[in-house]
Amino acid sequence: MTVRTRNRVSMLLALGWAPPRIAAALGVTPPTLRKHYFFELRQRDVARDRLELRRIEIAWELAEAGNVGALKEFGRLLDRNDQMEAERSMSSQPEKSQRDDQSGVRLGKKVLDAQLARDADADLAAELELEAAQQHAIN
Template sequence: MAFDWSVEQIAAAPSITPPTLHKHYFRERKPRAEVRFRVEAKLFTVLMTETEARNVSTIDKYVKHFERHDACVPKSA
């Protein structure tokens, strides 16, 4: 959800149906903004570790991933 996947796309990842996703994972289906915040918090933890290790290529990869994603999201989302 943090990357704006539809319910169908999320359900397809573990090869389940959308109703099964709703039934068994309803607590995990948090609002997109909350999920995005959690992903970004974990990302920054990794980035800090990688920064301390001076792994510039990994940092660049993460930043570019989020830039590509944000470029595709409408401003109102």
């Protein structure tokens, strides 16, 4: 039960490994893993975030020390984090088109698909009419 082994368990959890697989990799039984690494196993939900935090910390420390490659990597990590946050905020808010305007009830997939198809047809018809009017004006 060294700190190194605890960190390995946390890292493997962050990578998505199941406890039986971790136990096999460490050469212990699953009950032994649960007994000695109970705290780490309970932290499964935040293990990935902690691993990512450590990567960011290391990149920042090396960048501060003047490592240009680390500075570039920190920039990539920052960009990726911004993208993930934008995706998270967009997925947490349902689109207006997914809600019925009158009742505020979320529409089902089939109803939503049918509505989107009608809207696409209307957009295409409007675009074709505009194009025909432009052709007629040219002639």
